[in-house]
Amino acid sequence: MGMTLVEKILAKAAGVEKVSPGEIIIAKVDIAMSHDTTTPLAIKPFFEIAERVFNENKVVIFFDHVVPPANIRSAILHKKIRDFIEKAGIKNVHMEGVCHQVLAEKYVKPGDIVIGADSHTCTHGALGAFATGVGSTDIATVYALGKIWLRVPETYRMNILGKLKRGVYAKDVILNIIGYIGADGAVYKSIEFHGDLIKEFSVSSRLTLTNMVIEMSAMNGIIEADEKTLDYIGRKGTIFHSDKDAEYEEVFDFEMNDLEPQVAKPHSVDNVTDISEVEGLEIDQAFIGTCTNGRVEDIRIATQILDGHKVKEGVRLIVTPASNRVYLECLRKGYIEKLLRAGAIVTNPGCGPCLGRHQGVLAPNEVAISTSNRNFMGRMGSPEAKIYLASPATVAASAVEGKIADPRRYL
Numbered sequence: 413m414g415m416t417l418v419e420k421i422l423a424k425a426a427g428v429e430k431v432s433p434g435e436i437i438i439a440k441v442d443i444a445m446s447h448d449t450t451t452p453l454a455i456k457p458f459f460e461i462a463e464r465v466f467n468e469n470k471v472v473i474f475f476d477h478v479v480p481p482a483n484i485r486s487a488i489l490h491k492k493i494r495d496f497i498e499k500a501g502i503k504n505v506h507m508e509g510v511c512h513q514v515l516a517e518k519y520v521k522p523g524d525i526v527i528g529a530d531s532h533t534c535t536h537g538a539l540g541a542f543a544t545g546v547g548s549t550d551i552a553t554v555y556a557l558g559k560i561w562l563r564v565p566e567t568y569r570m571n572i573l574g575k576l577k578r579g580v581y582a583k584d585v586i587l588n589i590i591g592y593i594g595a596d597g598a599v600y601k602s603i604e605f606h607g608d609l610i611k612e613f614s615v616s617s618r619l620t621l622t623n624m625v626i627e628m629s630a631m632n633g634i635i636e637a638d639e640k641t642l643d644y645i646g647r648k649g650t651i652f653h654s655d656k657d658a659e660y661e662e663v664f665d666f667e668m669n670d671l672e673p674q675v676a677k678p679h680s681v682d683n684v685t686d687i688s689e690v691e692g693l694e695i696d697q698a699f700i701g702t703c704t705n706g707r708v709e710d711i712r713i714a715t716q717i718l719d720g721h722k723v724k725e726g727v728r729l730i731v732t733p734a735s736n737r738v739y740l741e742c743l744r745k746g747y748i749e750k751l752l753r754a755g756a757i758v759t760n761p762g763c764g765p766c767l768g769r770h771q772g773v774l775a776p777n778e779v780a781i782s783t784s785n786r787n788f789m790g791r792m793g794s795p796e797a798k799i800y801l802a803s804p805a806t807v808a809a810s811a812v813e814g815k816i817a818d819p820r821r822y823l
Contacts (some may be wrong), residue, residue, distance in 0.1 A: 414655025417634055418568045418602040421542040421652055432659070433566040440540075442524040444554045447474040447511050450529035452489050452583070453548035455496045458555050464501040466558035472504040472519060473497060473510035476761045484772035493704025500555070509761030510737030512536065514701040516619065517737055518683045521649030522637035527554050532703050532785065537603075539644075540651060545626065555731045564662040565602040565631045572607040572778060574669035579820035582617035583705055583783065583803035585609070586624045587674040589666060589789050591684030593628045601661065602632040604654065610635060615644035615802075616709040623704045624785050627681040673818060675781075675802035679789040687806065690807045695800075696778040697728045698726030698811035701794075705783035705804050708741050713810035715747040717822040723755035724814030730772045730813035732759045756811075768793040781810045 415423065415430060420671070423431045425439035434801035446454055451473055473493065497505055506514050511528070512535040517765065520526055522540030526533060529551035536543035546560070554560050572585060603625045610618065618635050625633035636753045637651045673687040700714050723729045731751055733739040739761055742748050748758055757772075761766070765772030766784040774780055774793030778799070780793065787799035802810070805819035812822070 413659050414657040416602065416658045416660065417604055417636060417654045417656045418542055418567060419564060419654050419658075420446050420562055421523055422526065424523070424650070434566050435564045436561060438559055438566060438694065439525050440559050440747050441470065441527050441554050443470055443472065443515065443519050443526045444528070444549050444551060445472045445474065445511055445515060445526070445533065446494060446529035446548070446752065448479065448490060449477045450548045451493045451496065451553065453815065454529065454552035454555065457549045458500065458552040462556035462793040463465055465555045467503050468503045469501050470558065471501055471504070471555055472515065474506050474511060474514065474797045475507040476511050477538055477767065478769045479507055479760070479762045482764070492799060496698065507522070508557050509733070509738070509819050510703045510763055512623070513706065513734035513738065514644065517735060521645065521647050522641060523650030523652055527551065529730060532623055532755060533702055534626050534632045535619055535623040536629070537622040537634035538615060538634050539641055540632065540635065540649065542632060543657040544632045552583060558766045563600070567604050568598055569604050569606060569660040569663045571610040571663070571665045572605060572668060574609060574667050576609070576668055579818070579823050580619040580671050580673055580735060581803045581805060582613060584623050584671055585668060585673040587676055587684050587801065588671055590624060590628050590682050591674070591676070595627065595680055595682040598625070598628040598630040600631045602627070605633065605635045606624055611638070614709060615640050619707070620704055624681070627785060639666045647703065652710065654743055667694065673820070674807065675807050675816065678787055678798040680789060681785070681801065687816065691818055693816045694779065695727060695781050695810055695815060697730065697772065697774060697780040698807045699730045699732070699772060699782040699784065700804050701732030702763065702784040703731070703734060704785045706732055706738065707736050710783065710804040711738070711742050711743070711747050715750050715807040717805060717819060718754040718756070720813065721751050721812045724804055727811055727814045728772070729756040729811040730759060730765055731756045732771070733761050733764060735761050754773045763791065767791065781807050782805050
């Protein structure tokens with residue numbers, strides 16, 4: 413019996429010829445990452461193991477969740493992290509956007525083992541890497557030793573078929589899949605995406621898919637790397653392919669020809685419906701950004717809808733590019749100016765509004781529509797607020813109308 417894509421990557425990292433689901437391995441780590449929310453809890457356990465990180469080229473720390481610091485407490489934590497960075501010999505430090513976007517731009521290669529102290533580290537599977545999130549004490553061990561124990565996951569193969577209608581995007585695809593599988597329908601599974609639609613998708617769209625596999629409790633998501641991948645990252649890596657006789661725990665075929673724009677209703681990501689079921693619901697805030705949908709492609713789509721329109725009076729539209737690189741490209745293309753003229757607030761790159769830390773916190777009883785990956789109670793501020801998840805196109809159209817709106821009218 414052959415091996416899946418993830419099994420091949422894990423076997424290489426473990427230094428063995430073959431691994432099987434359920435097997436416990438010790439894998440060498442290529443990239444280890446934490447940010448300003450998860451790093452502080454890793455500091456004490458790290459120094460109980462080592463004085464310096466295992467490899468200064470393979471450890472990356474980000475200031476992205478509350479940047480610049482929004483309050484004294486955040487500023488103190490940032491100082492604590494900077495002290496740790498100096499003492500532990502960490503050289504790769506960034507304050508230029510969301511960790512997952514910058515990792516994709518500057519570090520991750522096909523075939524890598526990427527371990528991050530953030531649940532959405534699974535994003536990097538779109539680049540043909542094995543990427544998964546761990547806790548702060550786990551990342552402390554990785555920083556010290558450069559390796560991690562893993563249980564080899566069973567794999568779900570998902571064949572994404574058909575052609576998307578106008579106004580339907582990768583975000584709609586993954587929301588539809590999560591709605592079908594359920595929030596706990598893929599616990600500790602590897603999600604391997606295949607199909608003609610995946611091949612057609614840009615790397616930005618693929619990153620949206622793998623970013624959200626954690627919302628069905630998967631361990632990781634992965635897509636075979638191709639020329640699009642290498643063009644996007646500008647780096648070489650080891651490209652693996654699943655064997656034709658690889659064994660999958662389950663195979664799903666998702667036909668997307670008739671898919672409508674999707675919306676996840678409060679307070680669960682798998683509470684997904686067609687837009688017609690929620691259209692017309694009034695909103696207070698619209699948010700475009702995050703590691704899910706803060707790339708150039710996403711901002712371009714939103715700008716196309718907003719160009720020539722104004723954000724509805726009484727509605728806040730917040731746009732947060734995922735990285736400085738994204739921001740600069742959007743500036744060059746004129747997107748930022750058009751967004752500002754439409755009435756949007758454009759923030760510095762980071763995670764702030766997504767998790768309700770700053771730059772867009774919701775008050776009680778407010779309603780937001782967001783391109784982020786989670787709509788849990790209290791996620792963006794008050795636990796009495798409501799969050800709806802959708803594509804950048806749907807969020808932009810909703811900002812224009814002041815209520816959840818079908819983007820196809822604007823395309």
